[in-house]
Amino acid sequence: MMDVKFDDSEMVNYSPLMRSFTFNAYLVAGFTPISRGSQLDFYINRPQGMKGYILNLTLKGCGRIKAGEHYIHSQQNEILLFPPGVPHFYGRAEHSDNWDHLWIYFLPRPYWLDWLRWDINHHGISRMVLPDAAASAAMKSLFSEVIHHHSHAETLSEAMAMNALERVILSCFKAQPVSNRNAADPRINTLCQYLNDHISEDLKIDDLAKQIFLSPSRVAHLFKSEMNQTIFAWREQQRVTRARSLLQTTHLSVSHIAQAVGYDDSLYFSRIFRQHCGISPREYRKKFETMNSL
Numbered sequence: 001m002m003d004v005k006f007d008d009s010e011m012v013n014y015s016p017l018m019r020s021f022t023f024n025a026y027l028v029a030g031f032t033p034i035s036r037g038s039q040l041d042f043y044i045n046r047p048q049g050m051k052g053y054i055l056n057l058t059l060k061g062c063g064r065i066k067a068g069e070h071y072i073h074s075q076q077n078e079i080l081l082f083p084p085g086v087p088h089f090y091g092r093a094e095h096s097d098n099w100d101h102l103w104i105y106f107l108p109r110p111y112w113l114d115w116l117r118w119d120i121n122h123h124g125i126s127r128m129v130l131p132d133a134a135a136s137a138a139m140k141s142l143f144s145e146v147i148h149h150h151s152h153a154e155t156l157s158e159a160m161a162m163n164a165l166e167r168v169i170l171s172c173f174k175a176q177p178v179s180n181r182n183a184a185d186p187r188i189n190t191l192c193q194y195l196n197d198h199i200s201e202d203l204k205i206d207d208l209a210k211q212i213f214l215s216p217s218r219v220a221h222l223f224k225s226e227m228n229q230t231i232f233a234w235r236e237q238q239r240v241t242r243a244r245s246l247l248q249t250t251h252l253s254v255s256h257i258a259q260a261v262g263y264d265d266s267l268y269f270s271r272i273f274r275q276h277c278g279i280s281p282r283e284y285r286k287k288f289e290t291m292n293s294l
């Protein structure tokens with residue numbers, strides 16, 4: 001495992017006030033050091049929650065988090081998990097002078113969903129306490145690795161960040177009691193795999209339904225309930241992910257990449273890409289070329 005250490009002054013560079021974050025990405029990670037009366041000392045209020053998941057590791061002090069009509073607290077060595085759509089209302093607990101926490105916002109890979117169901121849950125917010133000091137140190141180092149990769153726009157840095165995040169998620173899941181380890185519907189995993197294997201094809205809901213022997217309406221419904229989004233919204237995300245990777249790692253033209261991920265019309269593809277990433281495919285490629293030549 002890579003041992004990434006930050007001293008506090010370096011970590012502050014990753015705090016949300018120091019740079020502009022966009023949550024259109026697959027993964028955004030940072031450090032929020034809150035001390036009484038400082039710039040960051042306010043309550044985060046997101047009544048609709050977020051589109052992706054958030055993992056939150058407390059390093060110092062205590063956070064206070066609204067869960068339904070009540071409040072829960074997060075102390076050093078505790079991890080919170082907010083699934084999509086769960087309201088966020090949290091900040092430093094009044095009795096504590098600090099609440100420093102590392103956080104990772106992400107859109108999960110489909111097979112991670114099984115591992116994102118934890119045992120202790122307060123109105124949708126899951127919580128776990130790391131078992132010992134060694135587990136806490138290892139977790140802090142993994143979070144730091146995710147932040148480190150996320151903040152370096154180099155070839156494959158996003159993939160490296162996702163890889164470290166997968167290890168965070170696995171470690172958390174391994175620390176859950178056995179009772180929770182029931183799989184999500186395996187038919188949906190099969191379908192996700194199938195969609196990814198045929199990403200360039202214009203598959204219709206009927207084609208997909210046949211793959212898992214269900215009716216089209218049942219497939220649409222089951223997918224939505226397991227994945228919190230429609231099949232086609234999910235496929236679009238997968239297409240953009242694949243396109244990002246091709247832009248970073250090949251010299252294929254944008255129109256070839258559009259076709260490879262299922263769009264015959266490259267203008268339409270560029271529009272979709274911009275909606276997800278905030279910049280055009282060409283600008284995205286350039287950003288990586290510039291970074292790599294520094």
Ligand code: FCB
Nearest residue numbers: 016032044054056103105
């Ligand atoms: C930051 C918060 C952090 C997390 C991220 C997504 O502003 O400090 O707890 O919610 O946003």
